[in-house]
Amino acid sequence: MIPDPEALAARLRAHPGIRSKLAIGQATAALGLAGHATGQPGDDAAVLPRAGGYDLLAGEGFIPGFVQDDPWFAGWCGVMVNLSDIAAMGGHAVALIDQIWAPDAATAAPLLAGLRDAAAAYGVPLVGGHTNFAAGELNLAVSVLGRATALISSFAARPGQVLIAVHDPRGSYRNFDNFCAALAAPPARLRGDLALLPELAEAGLVRAGKDISQGGIPGTALMLAESSGVGIEIDLSRVTPPPGVPLERWLRSFPSFGFLLTAAPEQADEICRRFTARDLAAAVIGQVTPGSAVTLRSGASAAIFWDPKITPYLGLTQREHADA
CATH class of the missing domain: 3.30.1330.10 (PurM-like, N-terminal domain)
Structure with a gap:
């Protein structure tokens, strides 16, 4: 059963793994860094x-x-x-x-x-x-x-794109909410799975994304949305955890292999196919929208998880994005 989006959003906002990222904004502010600085902080x-x-x-x-x-x-x-x-x-x-x-x-x-x-x-x-x-x-x-040779960046998501979630479901929790699918994998598979990301970038299929970090899917989507100056809507019914893992735990999990990517809708099937051909899970779970908020949706019900224009998260944005 999918939890009520409003209650779920409130619990996720309060989770230590998501709130811990607020320290990044405090540190970069003290250093005088912003998304347009050398090195592109926020990626x-x-x-x-x-x-x-x-x-x-x-x-x-x-x-x-x-x-x-x-x-x-x-x-x-x-x-x-x-x-x-x-x-x-x-x-x-x-x-x-x-x-x-x-x-x-x-x-x-x-x-x-x-x-x-x-x-x-x-x-x-x-x-x-x-x-x-x-x-x-x-x-x-x-x-x-x-x-x-070609970048996937936190600053390149654009309204009209779809949000794709990728993970390796062949794992288990090691400790905390760390879902590890790497320890039993053959080295050739580990290397080949990671190589998919530069292949997608070099093929021009993916330009925006992040690896799913300690903030889980919603926290990572929030960092991506804030850096790119966009909104993101996550359809909870499309998020598919590994077998036996409750949805709420999966949303706050840190997978050993997990990425959020954005792409043109017509390219989503090809992107997902490249992952699923290696027995990785990949599916469209939402969309990039105008605005700034990350929203959780379940059917007709929706709730704002976080709006960084109201409450900055990392505070790392770039002045203007050139549409391309």
Whole structure:
């Protein structure tokens, strides 16, 4: 049964995974950054134009409790989420660096093993970083360099496009609301699945999107809508969680492979076909609209989840968008 959109929107607005993103806006405001600044803050990776394409830089710091509760998986995620950010931009990852804090080498060992195992599985080298074995507790940050010839951007969604959700349903929850479909997957499948994103960008099929982050589907849609200066309507009846997962939990979940993409309606079938051919789930779940609000709809009932013009989320917009 689909929950009442008004009550669901209120619960999601209050969820810590969605509200935690508000800290990004506080940090970028303190740094004087905006969406039109160098690197295009608000995208999943910093964009640095170069001859023939773009360099992409991204990084992730991790919640200390998560790292300490499951250090091997935290190390794996340090690689996985960074590679997802690069793919979400239409890029290929080139190399990773890590930053490790631990009381001693033995405490750091499972974290380092997770980093090593994931780098090997995804075929992206770890090329260095920073290590401190005299810290008070275990913690982790990881950064990545990527390259793209055509971009998928948070700033390129336009009214009239459809919203496509993509995920790998062949997984289970590891902890919190982290739905992991990567650990049992063969390395060739992991690499091939991520390669679909730059293929779609280079084919001109997708220009806008984000990877589904800790904010889940509605929080990610909100970041996309705010950056692009558009509204987004999500049709709850079209959102299909993995088998056995309740809709509300899926909406706030952080999948190991999950993306929101926008595209012209006539290209949606081809985009979805490329994912489903690899046994990934892909479907149109909504539309991009004029305005600014992210709305949840179920039949004739609809509720505003968040309107960033009233309550800014990241606060990272660009001055004017050139329609193209």
